[in-house]
Amino acid sequence: MKFVTFDTAGVLKSRLILGVNDIPEDAVEVDESLWMRITQELDGVWKQGYDGVISKDPFPALQHPEYTSEEVEALRLRAYGNPITGSDRFFAQAQRMETMGEPGWEVIRANGVRRFNEIQQEFPWVASAAEATE
Structure with a gap:
């Protein structure tokens, strides 16, 4: 069983595995599919909304500065x-x-x-x- 925790702003704080980590009471269990996405997709910030739904907000595109x-x-x-x-x-x-x-x-x-x-x-x-x- 795999779990995640979030900070007070709803941003992913930790990823935990039962039997390896101590699981706090506020941890949310996630299925294998979401666990793989959370551990492999590093192109955004994982958050938990007020409705409890876990989603990823993509990072903004980087703009290269224009130099003279x-x-x-x-x-x-x-x-x-x-x-x-x-x-x-x-x-x-x-x-x-x-x-x-x-x-x-x-x-x-x-x-x-x-x-x-x-x-x-x-x-x-x-x-x-x-x-x-x-």
């Missing part, structure tokens, strides 16, 4: 230079390795190119900015 070309360039430059996740660190390491005659610098440079391209995808040009640069 200057803002996109600034975001990219910061991302390229990030010492942990940026691409510049790969290029600096590859250049040092090549200058010192160390093997494997080509792989490091390729990682830098890959990360550079990922950053450009993370911060794409807006249509008007892309048209202005062509």
Whole structure:
């Protein structure tokens, strides 16, 4: 037997299984079909209405912010230079390795190119900015 509990606003608080968890008095038993949906569908918030019906409110669609070309360039430059996740660190390491005659610098440079391209995808040009640069 499977149960769920809800907070005072009616939002899903916990999922419980008889024999594994202590089942509080306010827990609601759910059938296998609803249990699977509650545990697998993570694209919304599960709630219990005043009428006792359990349903899912979908998350709102995310809107990507519109940046100016200057803002996109600034975001990219910061991302390229990030010492942990940026691409510049790969290029600096590859250049040092090549200058010192160390093997494997080509792989490091390729990682830098890959990360550079990922950053450009993370911060794409807006249509008007892309048209202005062509």
